[in-house]
Amino acid sequence: MKAKLKDKRLLLTAVFFCALAAMFLWSTEVKAAGETGDFTVTGGTLGTDYSYDSTSGVLTVNGGANLTIKNTNPGTATGNRIVVAGNASITLSGVNIEVSGGSSSCAFNIQTSASVNLTLSGENTLKNRYGGGLFVPEGAALTIGGTAGKDSLTATSGSVGAGIGFGNYDSCGKITITGGSVKATGVMGIGGWGDKGDQTVEIKGGEVEANSIGGGSTAVAISGGTVTTSENISSSGLMTISSGTVKVGKNINSGTGTVTITGGTVTTGENIGGTGSVTVSGGTVDTHNITANTLAVTNGKVTAETGIKGGTLNVSGGTLTASGENEKAAINSDVTISGGSVTANGGSTAAGIGGNNGEAGKNVTISGGMVIATGGTGNGLSGAGIGGGNKEAGGKVTISGGKVVAKGGDYAAGIGGGRDGKGADVIITGGSVKASSIGGGGAYGGAGGGSLTDGKGNSVTLKTFTLQDSSGSPVTDTAIDAFTIPTYGIKDVRTDTEGKLYFYLPNSITDGTPVTVTADSTGYEGSVSGSATLKPFAGDIDLSQGSGNLYIWGDGYMRGGSANESAKKTYTGDYTLTGGTAESATANTVTVMGDYNGNPVSGTEKTITLNGVNIDVNSQSYACAFSIQAGTGAGTGADVNLMLSGGNTLKSGSFAAGLGVPEGASVTIDSVPDTGRLTATGADAAAGIGGGNNKAGGTVTINGGIIDAIAVSRQGTGGGAGIGGGASGAGGDITINGGKVTAAGCNSAAGIGGGYRGAGGAVTINGGSVVAKGDGAGIGTGDQYTSSDFGTVTISGGTVTATGGDSAAGIGGGYQVSGEDVKITGGSIAAMGGSGAEAIGHGTNGSGSGTLTDGSGNDVYLNTLTVGEGGQSMEIAVENEVTIDGATNYGTTDVTTMDGGKLYFYLPNNTTNPEIAVTHDGTTYSRNYQRNSAARANTYTATLLPPPTYTITIPEKVDFDSPTYQPAGSGQYNDKTFEVIPTTLTNLTDGRGLSVMVKDGGTSPSTGTDYQLTGSDSSDTLNYQVYQGASATGSALDAAGATLVNKWEKAAGGSLPSAQSGTLRLDQTQIKYSVSYTGTLTFTVNVVDSK
Structure with a gap:
């Protein structure tokens, strides 16, 4: 209970002291207000930082002051005024002034040489029914800041003054707006009409609304915020827009001055320009007409709804779209295009780029960019895409790069003269140029005249190239990186929606000349022709x-x-x-x-x-x-x-x-x-x-x-x-x-x-x-x-x-x-x-x-092997076999004999008199010899020979003396001796011998596999057996090929051996009639190495 009473006493004490403090503060503010007329001033010291003259009703702010000024009763306008005599920082917090007077009695007057940093708080009004609302004379400076949509200033002048600035015929000072919501109306909304001094209007932020901005030679710079005018932004000096949103009710009027737009969004109800220069290097510009002695577009997006006219137009980047009014060209000036995108649609009877109705074309130079120019048509009259208006010549057109699409109106040239107009002097050294017309006149001509050359007197002719991918589909809207003909310009050249390029090449480049076009880093190849298809590299x-x-x-x-x-x-x-x-x-x-x-x-x-x-x-x-x-x-x-x-x-x-x-x-x-x-x-x-x-x-x-x-x-x-x-x-x-x-x-x-x-x-x-x-x-x-x-x-x-x-x-x-x-x-x-x-x-x-x-x-040693007696030139392919010591593992891929039929094999030693055999085309060349030396320098030499074959003939006629049938028994056979004479025996000089073998030797009749001789009438055959020697003794030579003559050889330099005898035994049981029989026996000669 005691604790609760104590808390109540503390609460009553706190309320008492708060009330006392409030009474003290109220009495102080009332006192200040009474000394400053209808204004309440906080901050600073009366008499030092500011003063008030009750006779004139003027609150004077001295240099160095930092004040907040408001109407004591903001809902009621006061006739008191504010004059700033020196550099000061002022916050307007609910100021409401309405006066009637000239420049000496403006609602807010900044004296010459004074600089004011003006901060807005809440709603503020400065109104003068005759002179200026917020007076900023030449030599003075004003910066306005605040929060847009929350803090505002409405500055209104009468018939001779500016809402903010100076009035008729006089120059304003430096006006800068960084924030807040500012509305200014008057003879000039913001600015001044003078042409002297360093007068500027700079808008960096906030929401600015004015009937007009600038005036005279006032430099206007907009770098942020939202700017709206019901009339013009004008200056014969320098106008710069780098950011923000700018909405101009009528014109951006430069007179002889310069307009530079580097960013932001700019919209005008009427025109931009004058007799000076206009440069657009960024932002978005939407206007009716642009008129300038010099217009340059380097970036950004520009739309001229009723065309461009003046001295020269230079486009190096950005996007420019222009349309001509009735009988007016979309672009009626000398034109240089080196980049960007230009679309020009001429008004009726006028060119897209060039002459108005009844006016000749201009000088047009295109070295890059994308250009679409369309001539206008009206009542049967028409202008060229690029060139003359109706009934006029085309001027001079030079194209060295870019993508150009030029379409004339009815019966006018795509590039050249308007309907019934003479052609243009056209020079093409580069670019993709598609020029067309509807009806007569041709792509370059109207009613004759003009020329189409490379500028060096050489005629050029259209060559169309269609780029296709590997599937045959066109390569569309693709940049060209390189072209085989280096003198032909390809800057900013792209294929169209059909994958086509339109090149005008000198006639010296004939059809069939190989060409390569590189697009998006892929090469496409083909040959020059009127209409060529190029495939991927x-x-x-x-x-x-x-x-x-x-x-x-x-x-x-x-x-x-x-x-x-x-x-x-x-x-x-x-x-x-x-x-x-x-x-x-x-x-x-x-x-x-x-x-x-x-x-x-x-x-x-x-x-x-x-x-x-x-x-x-x-x-x-x-x-x-x-x-x-x-x-x-x-x-x-x-x-x-x-x-x-x-x-x-x-x-x-x-x-x-x-x-x-x-x-x-x-x-x-x-x-x-x-x-x-x-x-x-x-x-x-x-x-x-x-x-x-x-x-x-x-x-x-x-x-x-x-x-x-x-x-x-x-x-x-x-x-x-x-x-x-x-x-x-x-x-x-x-x-x-x-x-x-x-x-x-x-x-x-x-x-x-x-x-x-x-x-x-x-x-x-x-x-x-x-x-x-x-x-x-x-x-x-x-x-x-x-x-x-x-x-x-x-x-x-x-x-x-x-x-x-x-x-x-x-x-x-x-x-x-x-x-x-x-x-x-x-x-x-x-x-x-x-x-x-x-x-x-x-x-x-x-x-x-x-x-x-x-x-x-x-270790291996050299073996020099001669294949064939005297050497034989031959190749041993991989499928042939070389057998060394009974094995086939010696590599013979691509081995051929050389040096007169020799092979140089490196083989390990072998002391068992092994055989080396080489097989080629079904014939085996072989030799047995020893390899047993341990000296690395030793080499072996051998000749590999094939097995010779000799044919030995029995007597031509074998007369069996009218034999009769004989039953099986001792008298079954009839024998005949024959001789083997080796008249073609090879001369062997290295100690080798020959053996004559029966090829597929016969067997006894009991085996049923005997061989047969054919009768002379080709109707009968006889079994036979062959025996070695002059009589049929011993066993008949069998199928293994028993030797008929052993070691039958000729010594070096000697004579052939004498004839050798053999016996042919015939089976009499097969002899049924008296008949003669003939035939041959073939023998095989084997080499027997005796070394």
Whole structure:
């Protein structure tokens, strides 16, 4: 209970003191109001910051003051006025002033040189029934701020003043509006009529409504807010609109001044302009008419509902739409269009761009942009799309770019004269120009006259190109990036809705001329004609045509003097390159960039085909005819599948490889069919195929084709390999699976492998024909290589000839270099070293031979095998069989005999007198001989021969003396002796013997498989048996082919052996009539090696 009483006492005490404070404050405000007339002033000090003259009713604000002024009774207008004598900050918070007087008795007067920061709070009214509402004379400055829609100022002047500013004939000061809702009306809503001083109206924000703004030479700048006028915004000075919404009841009248619009939304009820200049570089402008000595549109959107007229119009960007009034052109001025979009629809009888009715065309220059110009028609009279009005000539029209659609009115030209008017002088050097007319007159002519040229006196003719995608659909509304004819301008050119381009080309560019149009980074190819269809680029590039070198990325390509990804045209398919002839090579090179991958892990392999390419840049040091880039890091080099068709030549300059494949890059070369040829020549310390000067070779794989890789020296420097490294460069990884490869190194470099002082790398030959001639090793290191990583050579097939330089191995080390690790499991290898060098092993003064094995740890030795007596030139294809020691695992892919029927096989030793047999076309060539030497330098020589066959004839007539039928028994057979005379026996000189064998020898009659002789009347046959010797003793020769004569041979230089006897036994049981029988027996001669 006591606590509640205590709380009530505290509450009563608080109410008492609040009431006391309120009485004190009320008495203070009343006092101030009484000293300032009808105004209540807060802030500042009376007598110091402000004063009030009760006689004149003027509240004077002194410099430095920061005051809030309001009507003591805001609902009642006061005749008291406010004068600002110095720089001050003032808040109007419910001021309501209405006076009647001149400039000296304005409702709110800012004296000259004073600057006022005026903040609005609530509703405020400044009204003068005669003079200005808010007076801002020349030299004064005013800034108005507040919250739009909440804080407002209505400033109204009488017949001689401005709502805000100065009145008739006088200049205002600097007026800036940053906020609030401001409404100003008067002779001038906001501004002044004078033409002197630094008078400006700047609107940065808020809501501004005025009957007019500007006046005289007042500079007007609008950069924000909403501005609405019932009449004009005018100035003979500078008018700038950069933002905000501007709604003008009548005109934006510039007089001789300048209108610049860079942003915002501008709408006028009537016109924009005067005799000065108008520039639009942004925003949206909607007006009836624009008139100016100079009009420029660089950006934004401009609509002129009743046309444009004046001196010159320059359009470089943005969108401009103009329509002509009756008998007026949409654009009636000299016109230069370099960009943007222009649509011009002429009024009846007038041009879209050019002359009014009865007026000639203007000077029109189009170098870019989109232009649609349509002439007007009325009562059978018409104007051109671009050119003259009705009955007038077209003027001069120059087009070098852009997309132009020009349509004349009835019987008027699209570009040229109006109906019954003469043509225009038309110059076209670029752009897509579609000009049409309805009825007579033609596209360029009216009633004659005019010209259509390229400006150099050359006539031009319309050539239409239709771009289609791979499915045959038109490529519509697509920008053109490039055109084969570089002198023809393509700036801002686009296809139309049918995928068409309308180019006017000089007549010197005849039908059938190949052209490429690049649109949206895709190339479309075809030939010039009146109406041509261009299909997507399919990778076919003529290097001798177009401008500059070719650069290929994984996702596109470009032509030019240097690689520029921003100019890349999108393409991910195969390429076929042509260009250059034996008589006239091209100097345009090819570079495949490091990101190119022709062998993706997933997806389709890609190829680059050389089809009759001849590139020669040998006069340009470091210029590489075809360069495959290594990339910038591990795994970033290009990987190229290079296909060959026809003859191709790559000849590079000093220090560059003919076909550049440096370490990190890779190439696979093939040809289908296997007749494509590549001759690649590197110069002065560079490889034919591989690395340049001081560069190791990359990965080179050859599967087919005829390859000539040549390194040449013109400066006496250390040379490059035919295939492999440049000078001081290792050979890289080289694999030959097929084709015909010739590789020649120079100046101490290998044919295949390392450059001068370069390691051999890893060389693998699985097939093909390979001829490697080195000035270092034929295959292996260059001369004077000093490290221990010499390289490896692996051969499993092919026909290989490797010739070292004067002091280098055929396969292995160069001069002063040890041999490499060589593995041979197939192939025919003829290796020849220079003086003091091994065929396979070290070069002269090299310290070791390296290894020579079959890959299983067995040393191998050279076996020189002559196929056929005296040698036989033949090929052993992969399906043929070579049997060595009973096995068929020696590789024979692409093996052929050479050097007069010889094969050079490297085989391990065998002491069991094994057989080596080669089968070709069903004939087996064989020989048994021992291979048991342990010396690496030892070689074996043998001749492989086929089994000879001799035909031996029995007597022509066998007379059995009228035999009678004999039953089975001892008298069953009748014998006849015959002789075998080997008159064609081959002269054998190496100790081998021959055995005559019965081919398919007979058996005894009891087996029922005896052979038969045919009777002379071809009606009877006889069984027979053959016995060795002059009598039928022992067993008949059986089907296994028992020997008739053993070791029947002719000694070297001797005579043939004497005749040998055999016995033919006939079955008498078959002889039923007296008849003679004839026939032949064939015998097989086998070689028996007696060594």
